[in-house]
Amino acid sequence: MKRLFVAVLAAALVMTAGFAHAKTLKLAMDADPVSLDPQVQLSGGMLQYSHLVFDPLIRWTKDMKFEPRLAEKWERTDDLTVRFYLRKGVKFHSGNEFTAKDVAWTLARLKKSADFKGLFEPFAEPKIIDDYTIDIVTKKPYPLLLNMATYIFPMDSAFYSGTDESGEPKDAIVKTGPSFANANESGTGKYVVAEREQGVKTVFKEFDGYWDTKSPGNVDEIILTPIKEDATRTAALLSGDVDFIMPVPPQDLDRLRESDNVKLVTMTGSRIITFQLNQKRREEFKDPKVREAIVWATNNPGIVQKIMKGFATAAGQQSPKGYQGYNPDLTPRYDLEKAKQLMAESQYPDGFTVTMIAPNNRYVNDEKVSEAFVSMMAKIGITVDLKTMPKAQYWDQFDAQVADIQMIGWHADTEDSANFFEFLLMCPNKETGYGQYNSGNYCNADVDQIILDSQSETDRAKRSAMLQKAEKIVYDEAAYVPLHWQDLSWAGKPNLEIEPIVNVMNFPYFGDLVIK
């Protein structure tokens, strides 16, 4: 009997050893990809998907440098051009060979995509040198060419050419209806989409012709389930129904930190949360003393500690650490006495009443943070009438500038400081599109000029100095109220090596995930 038992045990061991390479990852996120077409929408979820099923030319590393993916190396050949040497022998999921033609085709399609065309506007026609060499060219010298190359996920041009059964072109980018690209994929990525029911479940299986055999990643199947409800997502991890969750609800952080059978990883993020003070609607906000008083009265370190439970980093500027414009001198400001004094010196020592709007389901604790701000303003004689609403209604109200103070969070799609200014602080201009989300109507010709100059400054040190100067100007003038950068969070079972695959962009590189 005993002998039999040992034999069975041994057999079982051999069996499990055989399966050691085959690992399934059950993944729960708050949402799932809206489409299989990587260019249909620019959103965190779609980029996470792109990194599974496609490969970019180059990608960000954890310390914000670039590493080769489909491009093995690259070099700047002149002010306008970077030459990319492509990896040879890479196959698409369809079996087609990956060449420079696919890169050019993908770039042309990006310029047609509503969501990406803005980012790729600086790009001119690329030049194909040979099958494995391509020159990517910009219209003017462009310092962010490599940043943008992380968004070029080559698509299988042969696969996406021609027409589908209904006679529609296969390369059509369709947001609200069926299309070939919305339902089919052929990328070079580690995973193929094996089955998908939108909003319910997506199954990714390892592509057996994948080029990156050096990666330590050993996950050959990913089952992605969206779990929208925060408490349920946490419960699913704690009960062992899923192996990995993102994002981790802030209210569950302590619980997960204490749990022995869960590993929690957090990281300072790069999404800045701010309040804008509308100078067009209110004379009071034109007075720099008043704006300064508001900034000094806003206890953002306190908000981070009490409301965000330490799950954020208090900010004094827009650029997070690691960005070119990050200026180490610009620390968060809070001093109530100083704020009161500034108010007394201003033209409005008796205070005034303003209106304010904020979303209640867009940023972490957005409503609570806004309420805290209201009570902080009361201390310096500013009465704030706050209204919060769901994000579905918020943005139209924001654009219409219905209130004197409006909340907005921003993450730079380019992972670069200039992007914050272009959207949030440059003089609003319908023609150029600058200042699209500048509801403070802050407008400073010097800042605009610095940012415009930075757009074609390819010398990194010079450019950093320019952007840091711009951050300093808007800091000194209290152009807006900075609050904090939201942290990012991931949690998984202890046998998952999470740290190496996560980054500040929040695209975990699941292809490199090791499950012990």
Next chain:
Amino acid sequence: MFAFAVRRILQALVVMVVISFIGFSIKFAIGDPVRDLVGISVSAEERAEIRDQLGLNDPFMVQWVRFMGNAIHGDVGRSFFFKKPAMDVIVSKAPATLELVLVSSIIVIVFSVPIGIFCAVRPNHWLSRILMGLSIVGVSIPVFLTAILLIYVFAVELQWLPSYGRGETIQLFGFWESGLATRDGLLHIILPSIALSSIMLPLFIRLIRAEMKEVLETEYIKFARAKGLSPRRVLYLHAFKNTLLPVITVGGVQLGIMIAFTILTETVFQWQGMGFMFLEAVERSDTSLLVAYLVFVGVIFVIVNTVVDLVYGLVNPMVRVAGRK
């Protein structure tokens, strides 16, 4: 019967037209669906162009008339988010909700009838007092909280049951995606159905008890007892049958409500049914799906009410006589 059916169908049509109109009014207030379809940095012109393509810039009446025109051909619009016809989305989500409601209804019936009768017959028994006390608690705890508690106790702490989703499903008859036919699916339905029935169960216990008590006081019951019929027969045949009338009425309405408003339970359990779909559609302002769903719910209510009326006729012949006049 024929006149009755015709009247009902006309009623249903009126209800649907009214609902579609109200749904459309909400649609204009709920937000801009295009916001959810584009990245935040997309320019206002681009967004306006997409709105134009979707016909969202047309005046209210133009949009509504166009919707009605398409609806007559059976096309109630296309979900922006799911990128397919709204009706297809609703139909694919319906089995999940209906199965959940079915299992919850079974739980409610199986428990409420005996408990209700027991509490009516033995009102002073200690067990009755406990059950009535519990039912008050049950009514007052929100479903949301019940659901979270169930998950934490049975999925996280005890790890007996799965915490979310429908588990393994199989296709029945080619379109009905069922979770009731697999062991995994059955395990997954236990917690959500308990959560969903937690509100209805106490309500029905109290309803049955109250009605039964009233019926037991009536003359004909006393007479039946005096005649020497067995207590059982008196209780189950004579008394219970008359207790059922108001219970069926309330039950019908509640069933409709359950089908339409499984929202909370479905959201907590990530249960891929119509309630969850509805909530997400509101958040994404997927307006065409929203209107289609509201119309669909209107139809459900009309159908349920019709069935209730018919059953009523079966139970109480007097209603039929009145209806024939």
